[in-house]
Amino acid sequence: MKTIKVGGVPEHFNFPWHKCIEEGKFKEKGINVIWKDFPGGTGAMNKALTSGEIDVAVILTEGIIKDIIGGNQSRILQTYIGSPLIWGIHVAADSKYKSIEDLKGTKAAISRYGSGSHLMAYVNAERHKWDIKKDLDFEVVHDIDGAVEALKTDKAQYFMWEHFTTKPFVDNRTFRLVADCPTPWPCFMIAARDQAIKYNAERLNTMLQVLNEETLKFKDIPDLANILADNYAQKPEDIEKWLGITSWSQEPINEAEVEAVQDKLFELELIPKKFKYSQLVATL
Numbered sequence: 001m002k003t004i005k006v007g008g009v010p011e012h013f014n015f016p017w018h019k020c021i022e023e024g025k026f027k028e029k030g031i032n033v034i035w036k037d038f039p040g041g042t043g044a045m046n047k048a049l050t051s052g053e054i055d056v057a058v059i060l061t062e063g064i065i066k067d068i069i070g071g072n073q074s075r076i077l078q079t080y081i082g083s084p085l086i087w088g089i090h091v092a093a094d095s096k097y098k099s100i101e102d103l104k105g106t107k108a109a110i111s112r113y114g115s116g117s118h119l120m121a122y123v124n125a126e127r128h129k130w131d132i133k134k135d136l137d138f139e140v141v142h143d144i145d146g147a148v149e150a151l152k153t154d155k156a157q158y159f160m161w162e163h164f165t166t167k168p169f170v171d172n173r174t175f176r177l178v179a180d181c182p183t184p185w186p187c188f189m190i191a192a193r194d195q196a197i198k199y200n201a202e203r204l205n206t207m208l209q210v211l212n213e214e215t216l217k218f219k220d221i222p223d224l225a226n227i228l229a230d231n232y233a234q235k236p237e238d239i240e241k242w243l244g245i246t247s248w249s250q251e252p253i254n255e256a257e258v259e260a261v262q263d264k265l266f267e268l269e270l271i272p273k274k275f276k277y278s279q280l281v282a283t284l
Contacts, residue, residue, distance in 0.1 A: 043112030085187030
C-alpha cells in the first residue's frame with residue numbers, strides 16, 4: 001500500500017481529511033494517507049514540501065503561489081476551500097490600540113516570513129492605504145502560542161490569524177478582535193511536490209476523489225456543529241456561523257483566480273515576476 005504524507009493546519013477546515021483517514025476510506029482505495037499537523041501554518045508547510053517531509057499540503061493560496069515562484073518544486077492540484085479566509089486582526093485584551101488606524105506603524109506578529117500571516121499583513125496595509133515600506137514591521141512568533149506571548153509582552157502589537165480558530169482567545173480575554181480582513185480569493189489549496197505528481201499522479205487523483213466525495217456531502221452530517229465544536233474547542237454557535245460562510249471545493253483553481261493572486265503579490269512587491277498557469281497548477 002502506497003503512503004502519501006499530507007500536512008495541514010490543526011483547524012476545523014481539515015476535519016474531512018481526518019474523517020476519511022479514521023473511517024479507512026483512503027485505505028479502501030489502497031492508499032495509506034498519513035496526516036501531520038503544522039501549527040506554524042503555511043511557511044512551515046512550504047518548508048516541509050521543499051524538504052520532502054510531506055508529499056501534499058493543504059495550504060493557503062497566496063502562500064503556495066509565492067513559494068512556487070520562489071523555487072518550491074510543487075504545484076497546486078485543486079481548490080480545497082473555495083470561500084475566502086476571514087483573518088481576524090487581534091491585539092492583546094488590555095491593549096491601548098482600538099482601531100486599524102491605531103495599528104499603523106506598529107509591529108505585526110507573524111508565524112514566518114512568507115506565511116499567510118505575513119502576506120495578509122501586506123494585503124491589510126494596502127487595503128487601508130498604508131505605506132507598506134514604512135508602516136509595516138514584523139516579529140516572527142512561529143505559532144499562535146508565540147503570538148500570545150509576543151502581544152502580552154508588547155514585542156508585537158497585533159496578530160492576524162483565522163477568525164474562528166482565534167475566537168477562544170478572544171472569549172477568554174487573551175486577545176481582543178479589532179477587525180476582520182477577508183482574503184480576496186479562495187483560501188486553501190491542495191498542493192503536491194512535483195516528484196509526487198510525477199510518480200504518483202494516479203494515487204493522488206484517487207485520494208482527491210475520496211476526499212471530494214466526503215467534502216461534497218460534509219455539511220449534511222447530522223449534528224456537525226457540535227462534533228466540530230467538541231474536536232476544536234469551539235462554541236457550537238461560532239461553528240454554525242463559520243459553516244455558513246465556508247464552502248469546500250472539488251474543482252481546480254481557475255486561471256482568473258491564479259492571476260488575481262499573482263497580480264496582488266506582484267503589486268505588493270512580494271514576488272519578482274509572475275508565472276504561467278501551467279507552472280503553478282498541475283493536471284493529474
